Amino acid sequence: MEIKMRTLLSFLVFLSFTALLQSQALAAKKSYVVYLGGHYPNTNEEAVVNSHHDLLGSILKSKEKAKSAIFYSYTKEINGFAATMEEAEANELSKHPSVVSVFPNRLHKLHTTHSWEFMGLEKSGQIPSDSLLKKARFGEDVIIGHLDTGVWPESRSFKDFGMDPIPSRWKGVCDNGVDKTFHCNNKLIGARFFNKGYNASGSDLSLVTDSPRDVEGHGSHTLSTSGGSFVPDANYFGYAKGVAHGGSPRARVAAYKVCWPDPGGFGGCTDADLLAAYDFALHDGVDVLSLSLGGTPWPYSEDSIAIGSFHAVKKGITVVMSAGNSGPLFGSATNLAPWIFTVAASTLDRQFPAYLLFNGTRVQGATFSSGLPSKKPYLMINAEDAKAANATKFQASLCMLNSLVPEKVKGKIVVCQGQAFNYLSQGSVVKKAGGAGMVIANNEADGDYIEADAHYLPAIHITYKDGLKLYSYLNSTKMPTGYILCGRTSFGKKPSPVMATFSSLGPNVISPGILKPDITAPGVDVLAAFSEDKYVASTGMRMFPYQFLSGTSMSCPHITGVVGLLKTLNPWWSPAMIKSAIMTTATVLDNTHKVMQDGLSGKATPFSYGAGHVNPSGAMDPGLVYDITPKDYFDFMCSYGYNSTVMKIFTHEYSCKSSKPIKDEELNYPSITIPSITDTRTVTRTLTNVGPPSIYKAYVKPPKGISVTVEPSELEFQKFGEEKTFKVSMEPNQPETTEDYVFGTLVWSDGKHHVGSPLVASIKKQ
Numbered sequence: 001m002e003i004k005m006r007t008l009l010s011f012l013v014f015l016s017f018t019a020l021l022q023s024q025a026l027a028a029k030k031s032y033v034v035y036l037g038g039h040y041p042n043t044n045e046e047a048v049v050n051s052h053h054d055l056l057g058s059i060l061k062s063k064e065k066a067k068s069a070i071f072y073s074y075t076k077e078i079n080g081f082a083a084t085m086e087e088a089e090a091n092e093l094s095k096h097p098s099v100v101s102v103f104p105n106r107l108h109k110l111h112t113t114h115s116w117e118f119m120g121l122e123k124s125g126q127i128p129s130d131s132l133l134k135k136a137r138f139g140e141d142v143i144i145g146h147l148d149t150g151v152w153p154e155s156r157s158f159k160d161f162g163m164d165p166i167p168s169r170w171k172g173v174c175d176n177g178v179d180k181t182f183h184c185n186n187k188l189i190g191a192r193f194f195n196k197g198y199n200a201s202g203s204d205l206s207l208v209t210d211s212p213r214d215v216e217g218h219g220s221h222t223l224s225t226s227g228g229s230f231v232p233d234a235n236y237f238g239y240a241k242g243v244a245h246g247g248s249p250r251a252r253v254a255a256y257k258v259c260w261p262d263p264g265g266f267g268g269c270t271d272a273d274l275l276a277a278y279d280f281a282l283h284d285g286v287d288v289l290s291l292s293l294g295g296t297p298w299p300y301s302e303d304s305i306a307i308g309s310f311h312a313v314k315k316g317i318t319v320v321m322s323a324g325n326s327g328p329l330f331g332s333a334t335n336l337a338p339w340i341f342t343v344a345a346s347t348l349d350r351q352f353p354a355y356l357l358f359n360g361t362r363v364q365g366a367t368f369s370s371g372l373p374s375k376k377p378y379l380m381i382n383a384e385d386a387k388a389a390n391a392t393k394f395q396a397s398l399c400m401l402n403s404l405v406p407e408k409v410k411g412k413i414v415v416c417q418g419q420a421f422n423y424l425s426q427g428s429v430v431k432k433a434g435g436a437g438m439v440i441a442n443n444e445a446d447g448d449y450i451e452a453d454a455h456y457l458p459a460i461h462i463t464y465k466d467g468l469k470l471y472s473y474l475n476s477t478k479m480p481t482g483y484i485l486c487g488r489t490s491f492g493k494k495p496s497p498v499m500a501t502f503s504s505l506g507p508n509v510i511s512p513g514i515l516k517p518d519i520t521a522p523g524v525d526v527l528a529a530f531s532e533d534k535y536v537a538s539t540g541m542r543m544f545p546y547q548f549l550s551g552t553s554m555s556c557p558h559i560t561g562v563v564g565l566l567k568t569l570n571p572w573w574s575p576a577m578i579k580s581a582i583m584t585t586a587t588v589l590d591n592t593h594k595v596m597q598d599g600l601s602g603k604a605t606p607f608s609y610g611a612g613h614v615n616p617s618g619a620m621d622p623g624l625v626y627d628i629t630p631k632d633y634f635d636f637m638c639s640y641g642y643n644s645t646v647m648k649i650f651t652h653e654y655s656c657k658s659s660k661p662i663k664d665e666e667l668n669y670p671s672i673t674i675p676s677i678t679d680t681r682t683v684t685r686t687l688t689n690v691g692p693p694s695i696y697k698a699y700v701k702p703p704k705g706i707s708v709t710v711e712p713s714e715l716e717f718q719k720f721g722e723e724k725t726f727k728v729s730m731e732p733n734q735p736e737t738t739e740d741y742v743f744g745t746l747v748w749s750d751g752k753h754h755v756g757s758p759l760v761a762s763i764k765k766q
């Protein structure tokens with residue numbers, strides 16, 4: 001008996017040991033992206049695929065194994081493949097002379113705050129005025145592609161009423177996969193889906209399908225913001241009225257679904273799928289690419305987004321991306337390569353005001369919720385004072401799940417500390433506990449950032465300062481009472497725009513001499529088309545064809561729309577010229593004529609807004625632009641120490657040997673950043689005239705502690721297309737004790753055009 005037991009025991013041990021071994025072996029095999037640079041001219045796809053099998057086969061010692069390990073071969077514009085292999089094999093492969101880089105198939109995240117809202121349709125305050133739209137023929141010649149969560153093709157924003165047939169240059173398709181109800185038209189001209197990389201990433205696949213249909217809403221929202229058709233009035237609750245449309249309402253749009261949901265809410269988009277989508281989109285013929293997503297910054301040669309975007313820009317395609325929602329943390333901006341157009345988020349001048357009345361005071365907050373049932377004051381309670389026995393004060397103050405005692409909150413207005421991006425669930429906790437209403441009071445870090453939400457009960461979101469007043473009233477009064485008044489949409493809010501506190505900040509952690517983000521655009525409470533899939537309801541959201549969202553995900557497509565208009569007006573402009581036109585005409589002032597605020601009661605800097613807030617009508621007529629060629633970007637890469645072997649592969653047209661490396665600050669960027677100055681530093685810039693003949697003078701507002709000289713300080717342009725070069729020198733004029741960044745401005749003006757650039761510098765500590 002004893003022996004038997006032992007045998008059984010050792011058998012069990014053996015079993016679990018082999019299981020362990022097997023799971024280790026499984027865990028050791030991961031998916032990787034192998035990047036081989038560009039293609040040689042005139043290579044056929046079959047030969048490329050075969051070369052990938054040979055290359056991996058040489059490492060795995062079997063071409064057959066290589067064939068089954070490779071799940072993508074990038075054969076069109078980008079050369080490389082994605083495959084599952086062991087780490088040791090990936091290491092060996094990375095040493096192969098024809099390989100630029102091998103990197104893990106990482107997950108990237110969407111840049112929305114998940115503060116989902118409902119409402120009717122209206123005209124967003126910041127998209128270009130109608131006359132301007134007319135001038136650029138509503139972006140009718142442009143094709144905009146999005147790499148996102150797909151599209152809800154039935155949305156009214158993608159109707160093709162009155163649109164011409166699809167241009168013959170379009171090589172894309174409408175690949176609806178298993179979803180035979182999904183159709184494209186003359187507006188939505190292409191759709192594809194990419195899930196092999198996600199399938200290989202070890203994520204939960206229960207919500208993955210072979211279809212480009214958007215079940216999450218993010219992709220439909222961003223795509224309709226950049227290129228959505230005109231959609232007539234359908235206001236809701238009377239909060240907003242008007243016509244909804246994208247920045248380039250007559251543009252053609254194409255959806256590349258690369259991001260997938262996860263039942264736990266942890267979905268994302270993998271490098272392998274992103275590169276596959278770039279490879280197709282570049283080949284299909286998009287003019288502008290928009291990506292509202294990102295991950296941790298990596299060196300450019302190991303970053304699928306930097307690589308894909310480099311190939312896009314080389315083809316003349318502008319790539320617009322979101323900067324991220326990790327503010328107000330310095331150095332949190334992502335999508336940092338200089339060939340990417342990186343967008344921060346700020347508020348609109350529109351607001352959805354509501355008022356909180358208490359102790360004879362009236363403070364303004366924001367909401368989309370309905371009002372309180374009766375017109376009398378309600379008892380108020382600090383959520384902390386309604387703490388459940390088994391919850392901590394901290395949990396109760398945040399109104400976390402099951403942290404409140406129903407008897408204490410019943411029929412009252414409950415005051416909760418705001419928990420960023422969780423405002424809706426805080427409301428559902430209060431409602432479940434029997435509260436009549438809710439006040440969300442910001443903590444210090446969230447400052448003045450308030451957002452209108454479609455709460456489950458009458459509720460209002462108030463600033464940190466107002467929250468202090470409220471808490472001190474609650475602390476000093478036995479039976480505090482108050483009332484929430486719900487308002488209507490109002491315009492002309494002052495000050496606005498204000499930077500969103502969630503918007504990610506510079507400096508650039510990969511290229512400190514390139515300012516990021518580049519620009520800011522509306523990204524708070526943006527109304528756009530949404531998915532009507534049942535998945536939306538399963539996440540606890542309310543179902544509406546149009547929803548309000550916030551995030552740099554939402555500001556990014558505003559810029560994409562403006563790029564579409566510029567591209568229609570000036571088809572020959574390079575991505576760098578388009579970006580320059582938008583950056584140099586941006587404004588740093590708000591509607592009170594002061595420098596924009598940062599949402600935390602301070603002045604914002606170029607680290608939050610880049611060159612400033614987009615000014616579409618200015619961008620149509622910039623006067624002068626700073627151009628950058630693909631060769632310049634290549635020389636910039638050479639300065640990163642990628643040796644000539646690697647760079648030759650990266651792009652076969654150039655070689656670092658025959659070129660002079662361009663340092664960050666020397667790239668012909670529309671902003672100038674020089675970190676760690678010790679003594680005089682001089683950089684060169686070249687301007688191209690895209691306006692009438694004119695004489696421009698330089699005006700400088702130097703950064704604090706720095707003397708700036710511009711040489712020459714006057715430039716005469718006699719011809720359209722003429723180029724002129726100038727030098728900017730920065731010299732510290734006082735010893736510094738800190739290495740904090742300082743900010744100034746350079747403006748070239750002929751009286752009519754104002755070509756502005758932020759000057760950013762830090763003085764090396766003595």
Ligand SMILES: *[C@@H]1O[C@H](CO)[C@@H](O)[C@H](O)[C@H]1NC(C)=O
Pocket residue numbers: 195196199205206208209210
């Ligand atoms: C990815 O996984 C999903 C869910 O298992 C499946 O429906 C789909 O066919 C897979 N895609 C590929 C390309 O294997």
Ligand SMILES: *[C@@H]1O[C@H](CO)[C@@H](O)[C@H](O)[C@H]1NC(C)=O
Pocket residue numbers: 388390391392395401402403
């Ligand atoms: C407190 O206990 C109740 C009942 O057991 C439970 O449902 C709830 O989740 C607990 N709350 C916390 C915050 O742990």
Ligand SMILES: *[C@@H]1O[C@H](CO)[C@@H](O)[C@H](O)[C@H]1NC(C)=O
Pocket residue numbers: 468469471472475
């Ligand atoms: C209110 O009282 C709590 C302690 O109960 C304290 O932590 C908080 O700082 C007080 N707030 C104000 C604004 O006085």
Ligand SMILES: *[C@@H]1O[C@H](CO)[C@@H](O)[C@H](O)[C@H]1NC(C)=O
Pocket residue numbers: 359360469472473474476
């Ligand atoms: C409430 O209002 C009264 C009258 O204006 C004022 O004296 C008092 O300081 C206020 N209480 C608090 C806590 O703000």
Ligand SMILES: *[C@@H]1O[C@H](CO)[C@@H](O)[C@H](O)[C@H]1NC(C)=O
Pocket residue numbers: 095643644645646
């Ligand atoms: C260039 O880099 C590759 C890969 O890092 C390395 O194998 C090669 O020896 C380097 N060549 C030179 C000339 O430094």
